[in-house]
Amino acid sequence: MLPVNEIQKMLDENKVIKEILDTESTYNKTLDFLLKLSMPDSELFAQLKIYLSQLKEVSDRLIENVKVTFAEPNISSLNALKIHRIQLIKAFFTLYKDYLGWHEIYLKEVAANPAKFNQLNQYLSTHSPDMADLSFYLIQPVQRGPRYALLAAEIIKCNNRLADGHPAKFSDTTIADLMKVIEVIKERLQEANSSMSQPSSASSTTVKPYQFGDYTRAALAYLGEYMDQSAYKGSNEVSIPSTSAAKRSGYNLSSWCSIWSSHSKPQPAEASSSSAAKPEEDTDLDSEAEEFVLM
Secondary structure (H helix, E strand, O other): OHHHHHHHHHHHHHHHHHHHHHHHHHHHHHHHHHHHHOOOOOOOHHHHHHHHHHHHHHHHHHHHHHHHHHOOOOOHHHHHHHHHHHHHHHHHHHHOOOOHHHHHHHHHHHHHHHHHHHHHHHHHHHEEEEEOOHHHHHHHHHHHHHHHHHHHHHHHHHHHHOOOOOOOOOHHHHHHHHHHHHHHHHHHHHHHHHOOOOOOOOOOHHHHHHHHHHHHHHHHHHHHHHHHHHOOOHHOOOOOOOOOOOOOOOOHHHHHHHHHHHOOOOOOOOOOHHHHHOOOOOOOHHHHHHHOOOO
């Protein structure tokens, strides 16, 4: 039988996982509802359907991961599931920036021509599960970002509580990867907070009730705390090989199959001598986030 302190650690982590599962199920149903909803025939909403489909795929996989976690007694399998959760969070934040951009365009469209959305909003106010307008549903993927950020930080928190040499303790390489992911998450949340704080006639009625800035500030503070607690010295830092991914107009979920496959994930290619040099810094994080999708 496990020692009492080990059992308590597992219970603490399971509370976090259960909370994520409960809220994820509600969010997942919202995505499903939006995908089935008849949207206006426009390029803007055609692009929305693509994003919603990809976001739901990530959410479906995350729910499945959490359900398996509750039923899995093997420590090594649980570790693999934790890493898988982080990979799914990476996939979400790869999409997050593009969805934020889309949502900002949507808010401007609503502000410029609110009458165009009246018919759909009237339908939603009487037929949707929450009797709410379209903006209520479209903000939810944006708000999901801080929750995923807290999940990533909680994974590190649980790992920090484990003694060195514990079989469930992450390796230095995995921790280095996690810290890189959290840096990208912080960038995305800062972008979200900045874009959602821009004044507009749409944001005054759409964003304010959700107090989005409060969510992101709390998540950023929490992430910062665990970035500090998990800081590693330069000698232990693991450099992640960089590749120059070509720009794409959208994201193809088939390119993410390795994070959802039952097969073992591919091993990263060994860094060449030329890769020892610090890669050129890119102000656009798209290519970096795409690299994180494959661990």
